[in-house]
Amino acid sequence: MCGIVIHTKKILVKIILVFLSNLIVSSCNCFANNEIFADTGLRYSADSVKMDMSVFSYKDFYRITDTIDLECKTLYLPPNVSLDIRRGLIKNGAIVGNNTRLIYKNAGFDRVQIRGSWNVKNIHTKLFKDISYENSLKDVFALTNPKIDNTVTIEKGKYQVTALSQDDACLNLCSKTNVKLLGDIILTPNDYPMYSIIKTIGNDIMITGPGTIIGDKRSHNGTDGEWGMGVSIMGGKRIKLKNITIKDCWGDCIYITKKAEKVSIENCSLDNSRRQGISVISAQDVVINKCRISDIGGTSPGYAIDIEPNKSDTVQLVIIDSVIIHGCRGGILTYGKAIDSSIGSVFIKNCVIEQIETSPLNFKTTNNIVVNNCSIASFRRKQAVVFVDVNNVKVKRIRINGKKVNSMEDSRVVVDGIVKSKILN
Numbered sequence: 001m002c003g004i005v006i007h008t009k010k011i012l013v014k015i016i017l018v019f020l021s022n023l024i025v026s027s028c029n030c031f032a033n034n035e036i037f038a039d040t041g042l043r044y045s046a047d048s049v050k051m052d053m054s055v056f057s058y059k060d061f062y063r064i065t066d067t068i069d070l071e072c073k074t075l076y077l078p079p080n081v082s083l084d085i086r087r088g089l090i091k092n093g094a095i096v097g098n099n100t101r102l103i104y105k106n107a108g109f110d111r112v113q114i115r116g117s118w119n120v121k122n123i124h125t126k127l128f129k130d131i132s133y134e135n136s137l138k139d140v141f142a143l144t145n146p147k148i149d150n151t152v153t154i155e156k157g158k159y160q161v162t163a164l165s166q167d168d169a170c171l172n173l174c175s176k177t178n179v180k181l182l183g184d185i186i187l188t189p190n191d192y193p194m195y196s197i198i199k200t201i202g203n204d205i206m207i208t209g210p211g212t213i214i215g216d217k218r219s220h221n222g223t224d225g226e227w228g229m230g231v232s233i234m235g236g237k238r239i240k241l242k243n244i245t246i247k248d249c250w251g252d253c254i255y256i257t258k259k260a261e262k263v264s265i266e267n268c269s270l271d272n273s274r275r276q277g278i279s280v281i282s283a284q285d286v287v288i289n290k291c292r293i294s295d296i297g298g299t300s301p302g303y304a305i306d307i308e309p310n311k312s313d314t315v316q317l318v319i320i321d322s323v324i325i326h327g328c329r330g331g332i333l334t335y336g337k338a339i340d341s342s343i344g345s346v347f348i349k350n351c352v353i354e355q356i357e358t359s360p361l362n363f364k365t366t367n368n369i370v371v372n373n374c375s376i377a378s379f380r381r382k383q384a385v386v387f388v389d390v391n392n393v394k395v396k397r398i399r400i401n402g403k404k405v406n407s408m409e410d411s412r413v414v415v416d417g418i419v420k421s422k423i424l425n
Helices: 012-023 136-141
Strands: 022-028 052-056 061-064 069-077 082-084 088-104 109-119 122-124 152-153 158-161 167-171 177-180 184-186 194-200 205-208 212-213 227-236 239-240 246-249 252-257 262-267 267-272 277-278 284-288 293-294 302-305 315-319 324-326 330-335 345-349 352-356 363-377 385-400 413-416 420-424
Touching: 069 109, 109 136, 136 152, 136 158, 136 167, 167 184, 184 194, 227 246, 227 262, 246 252, 252 262, 252 267, 252 284, 277 284, 302 315, 330 352
Parallel strands: 061 082, 069 088, 082 088, 088 109, 122 152, 152 177, 158 184, 167 194, 177 205, 184 212, 194 227, 205 239, 212 246, 227 252, 239 262, 246 267, 252 277, 262 284, 267 293, 277 302, 284 315, 293 324, 302 330, 315 345, 324 352, 330 363, 345 363, 352 363, 363 385, 385 413, 385 420
Antiparallel strands: 022 069, 052 061
16 A cells, blocks of 8 residues: 555554555446446456555544555445545545435545445435546435435536437435435437436425436337326435426336325426326326416327326326426326226316327226316317216306306217216306
8 A cells, every 4th residue: 555644643554454455446347438447457356456555544433634546446444434535535436325424515526436325315416526437326315225315416517328228217216315405417419219318216305396207218229108207206205306307208207006195296487298297196196386388299198297197107186386387298188997996086176188199188987077277279179078977077167268167068079878966167
């Protein structure tokens, strides 16, 4: 070991021996672009490592006071230590945490792949000196831990992400993660029929804006599939999206499935995705509030909001409040015709739906529909509202092209199948 300087009044041989026995560096494979680093060809065994560093070490505490160049190696940390990088920098390699606590002020990592387990409550992109490389946000989110409350701040700027396969999510969010998205997350174009830019897996996850998530609808390299998602909510409870923009996805801006519960989408802008604005497939207690959904279309169904369970799935209680829908192929659709599927209560209120190519409101095989104080204008089909096999319908203060709907016999309303209806003026 060369170049070790210990900043303390007493240089203790014991401290050095503890550090060397616990801080193990081994060789790793390095790649350009997606894997960040070019292979240097260097290989070191644990007892012949050469690094220039300044370290103060005591029991479970390590303070880095200078620059450590890993030279494309992997640094394994001992369990349950605190790593203080306020005065130093670790660069060019990979670092594997082991329930590691992290103390930092500004940049402490430079082109370092993050692995293992960490105990860091506040995670910030400023922790990384160079955040410009593709999939750099994977390293940021690798510091999260589903056992503690994590806050991840993504500063203003553009962050490129890549799906490495059609089953890959560019970013996986674990439980107890609060993301403050201030910048733009941009997907590198691919030819996959499906992908997720962000996937939530767990409970108590929140993404707040005003940042943007951008897909590859305009530059997608393939023609197959319709499942390229901006945010996929894969089950879990208490998931919240607020004040963010999601646009240009090959499939849906937001996809909700796997029995997700208590999902809130508030004050979000969803624009120009190819298949849907929001798809609700398997969920309970979903609230979509004060959102704007625009220019959805390119493949069927093309609705702003589609509540459509797959086989054996259930959707129960969806509230759509104060949503503006503009220029989409379709407005709001409920479709509960899949085998052994069902749609419970859907409440739609204070919404504006305009410039729609097909049906502004289209309800099929649904238990309860309540529409209150909504305005529909400028649609191409003759009928603005369609009810087919809906068990119970309640409509209050709905206007179509400025004229109030007073009965189910209105020519702009289609009623087919078994419908128990009540119009409340």
